[in-house]
Structure formats: C-alpha cells, structure tokens
Amino acid sequence: MPSPKKAKLLACARHLFETEGFHTTGIDRILDEAGVAKMTLYNNFGSKDMLIVAVLNDASSDMINQLQDAIAHINDPYEQILGVFDALADWHSSDKFCGCMFQAAVAEFPDPNSAPAIAAREHLLRLHTLFQEMCQRAELNSPEVLGSMLSMLASGANCTARQIRTRVPADQARQIAEILLERACARPGQATHPIAPASRTESVF
C-alpha cells in the first residue's frame, strides 16, 4: 500500500531530475510540482540524496521491465538481443526522452561512494548481466566478453542519443551487434545459428 503522496512525489522528482538534472532542481521545485508539503518528503525519504536513490531504483526497475516486455514475445534468444536495441531506438526517438538518467547520475555524483552513484552503478551492472545472460541463452561463444561489448554498445548509443534524439544511434548499435552476434555463432565446429543469416538485414558495408 504505497502512499499516493509518496508516489506522486517520486514521479514528479523523477521527471524533474530527468529533464533538469539532479543538482539544478531544488527540493522546493519538486514540492511545488507535486503539491506536497516539505515534511512529507522528509518523512518518506529522509533526505534529497535518498529521494534521488529512490528515483533511480524506481526508474531502473521500470526500464528493466520495459526491456523484458519488449523482448518477451520473441522466441529466438538471438533475436531477443537485437530486440533490446530496437527498444532502445524506440526510447531514444520518443519525445519524452532526454538522456539516460543513470549516465547523468554517475556524472553528477563523481564520488563513487555516494549513495546516488552506487544506485546508478547498480543499474548499469544489471543491464550488463542482462546482456550476458541473453548471450548465454543464445549459446553464443564467449558470452561474458560479448555481453560486455553489447552493454558498451548500448552505453554508446545512449550517450550519442542524448545529443541527437533519433533512432540513428541505436540502429547503428544494432547493426554492429548483428555483426558481433554473427561472428559469435559462426565458429568452426559449431553449427551456424538455425535461422541466422537469412532473416537478418544486410549490413551497410
């Protein structure tokens, strides 16, 4: 039974932090936007930093859920990986997108021991393992390395998309991912992926 005030506070804080940054949005801005008294904030969250942590955790589970929903209908684990980049492209081109909040958090909180920095790192780690697990399910070679590469690709796409808010970065990341996946299952001694090259779009090169 989450208090409705608490939920509204969380939603407003999240929106403001996303669009205007963590340090530049003051407590009072959030309070005004949410139509909530200052004490309910401090009773529910304790401090601004803990509110930020709550927002990050909330956004993290949201994002992971959305990603998993987006690929839930895909059976082929190989295609699931590419589906993640499609979901990223959708996100980047939606008008509510204004950059990855977790990248912003690690930039705004350089002290790696600060609570917001820790929360943001945890999310990025979650994404990282998500990619690695998908690579394992797809029975690809070197799933750890491949997972790292894919999550790095996603970071790069997020980073670039903050500037040019189109599908382009994520689409290009998808193309690169496709090439990597192709390589990771075309090893001598291992059969090519059942429905592999045929259904794939051709690289620009």
Next chain:
Amino acid sequence: MPSPKKAKLLACARHLFETEGFHTTGIDRILDEAGVAKMTLYNNFGSKDMLIVAVLNDASSDMINQLQDAIAHINDPYEQILGVFDALADWHSSDKFCGCMFQAAVAEFPDPNSAPAIAAREHLLRLHTLFQEMCQRAELNSPEVLGSMLSMLASGANCTARQIRTRVPADQARQIAEILLERACARPGQATHPIAPASRTESVF
C-alpha cells in the same frame, strides 16, 4: 602572452571540475587551490559559466592534440584509426583519469542552449568529424556511417571506463572497430587493404 595567473586558474579549475564535478565545486574552492584572488577570476573570465567554457575548450584542444600526436607516427590510415582506441586505453588506465569531462558537462547542463553544453557538444562533434576524416583518408566504404559508428564506440568506451578504470573497455572497442574496418574495406571490386588481416590481432570470436 597568457597571464600566468590566468593559466594557473584554468589548470586548477580544470582539475577540480574533472574530479569533483561542475556544480559541486564552488568558486571559492578554485580560488583557494589556485592561490588567486576572486577579482582576477572575474576580470579574466567574467563568470563561472565562462570559466567552465574556457576549461572545456582548453581540454578539448589538449585532447585532440594528444590524439593526433599519438597517431602521428603511424603511416597507415587504417592503423591510425585503431591507434585512437589505443590512445583511449592509455588514457583510461592512467591514474589521473576520472571520466570524460565532456560527457559530464552535457549531463550537468541539460539546457542545450547553455554555454557549457554548447562547448561540450562542439568537442564531441570535433571527435566525430575526426573519425570521419580518418575513414575517408583510409578510403573505406561509407566513411560517414563508419565514422559515426566509431565515435559512438569511443563514447561507449569512455562511458564504461568511468566505472571500471582499466584498458578493457577501450580494448574491446578497438576489437569491434577492427571488425568494422575489416568489413568496410572488404567489398567486392575493391582490393583488400594491403597490410590488412595479417598484422591484425585475432578477434576473440
């Protein structure tokens, strides 16, 4: 004839902004560190924002110069591109590295019209065109697209390296770049790059 005080101010500000962020470091911190009076800051730079812009521009030309120095001794334009990722790896593993300041700037200044945000974007654009020019010199296919992909890779490596400060992200980015380059010059009708596959390290896949 740059005033020595101005130079020291710039250097100290840059160091503090890099390690502690733009919003969290106050004017007085910089003044103390540089051993300089407040008025010399405002006489030389006008405002904190303009100081930030000066720092970003200073760091940008430094970084571009270092990159070009790092690849100056390389004749093969194909290898030059890979050399950029080697330089990135060196940077990321040096103990002074604490994340890409330009990525931090675009995160800390969400308003795209703010002077610091503009300065940071200009740097990222400079890197982007640098990659594209190298692709053109290497006479690779689709140099624009390839250049975008490479700069996105570099962004991803920068982003990931902020968390784990090792060569690993840049090395992985280099491996991916190698694969892309290989594809971009192995087109029917065009000869494979003269010293291509032999001298390259083998992919993990």
Next chain:
DNA sequence: AGTACAATAGACCAACCTGTCTGTTTATTC
C-alpha cells in the same frame, strides 16, 4: 464522539552560492 495518524503551511536556520565593491599592495614602465 474520540483517538490516532498523516499531511498541511509556513516560519525558520545555518550554510553555501555567485558576484560586487573597496582599499591596499605589488610590479612594471617611463
């Protein structure tokens, strides 16, 4: 009706911020 709890508004605090102003010292140049 009465009690307990949640949320309210708003005053208040100390610390910090960027930026300005003043008067003094230092160094350079004529």
Next chain:
DNA sequence: GAATAAACAGACAGGTTGGTCTATTGTACT
C-alpha cells in the same frame, strides 16, 4: 622616483540551498 596597471585580501550583498520545527488541519478507525 612617479605613474600605471594588475593582483591582492576580504568584507559584503542578495539569493538559494537542504533541512528542522511547530502548530494546525483533515481523515480514518474504534
């Protein structure tokens, strides 16, 4: 030695910050 300019220390202003405290209001349960 006089004059010009740069740099100095430090007080000061005006505003904002995160956070605390109090006293009041509304609401639900028994």
